[in-house]
Amino acid sequence: MKHTLSVLVEDEAGALTRIAGMFARRGFNIESLAVGSAEQSGTTRITMVVAGDEQAVEQITKQLHKLINVLRVQDITTIPCVERELMLIKVNATTATRSEIIELATVFRARIVDVAEESVTVEVTGDPGKMVAIIQMLTRFGIKEIARTGKISLTRESGVNTEFLRTQPPAATRV
Template sequence: MRHTLSVLVEDEAGVLTRIAGLFARRGFNIESLAVGPAEQVGVSRITMVVPGDDRVIEQLTKQLYKQVNVLKVQDVTETPAVERELMLLKVNASSAARSEILELVEIFRAKVVDVSEDSLIIEVVGDPGKMVAIVQVLQKFGIREIARTGKLALTRESRVNTEFLKSLEARVGP
């Protein structure tokens, strides 16, 4: 299972290296990583996606807390949260295919951020499933390059689990 960890750390040189080293020494892969300033000056938030069962994640959490600059570790996997990623896609876009690509961009609520004679750069923001889906539908045009951030996540103060609501809606129907 993949777990999403939100880690608050003191914003000091070498913190990310020490945390990545901790994972590497224990043979764990970090599948996704995003780092940036948090709400408090001098504190950064590291959001990472790590594979492992609950026991492994509990052990990693204990190891993270042993790091001097780690302030808080939270596994937000099962907590209602807003999760987003950003992806830039450079896609072949001949004049014949351009209108179809633009329709797909609109369907995915993405946007074109650069245009050239034979390509488009598309910005996509959303959950990881959306990223996979748009890549699949644009694949037929030829994807030249992809740049993708790691997952960002903040827990919902409302505690509303939108995945649960979607499942109810699917069962009830329109």
């Protein structure tokens, strides 16, 4: 199972290296990594996605707590969150296919950020599922390049779990 960890660290040189080194020494692969300034000056939020069972992730969390500069570690996998990724995707485009690609981008609320004679570059922001879906739709045109950020995530203060809401029928159709 994939777990999302939110790690708050002091903004000091070498903090990310120590964290990555700890994962490497224990044989864990970081599948996604996003690092950026946090809400407090002098702190950085690291959002990472790692694969492992509950016990392995619990052990890695304990090890993270032991590292200097680590202020807080939270496994937010099962907590209601807002999750986003950013992706740039360059797709082969001809005069005949360009309008269809632009139409697909519109459906996904993506933006066209570059148009060239033989390609179109699309910027997509959304949850990881949206990224997979647009890649599937654009594959038939021929994908030239993809650049993708890691997942960023914040817990929902409202506590509303949108994953649960997606599986429920609309209120008007419930009996």
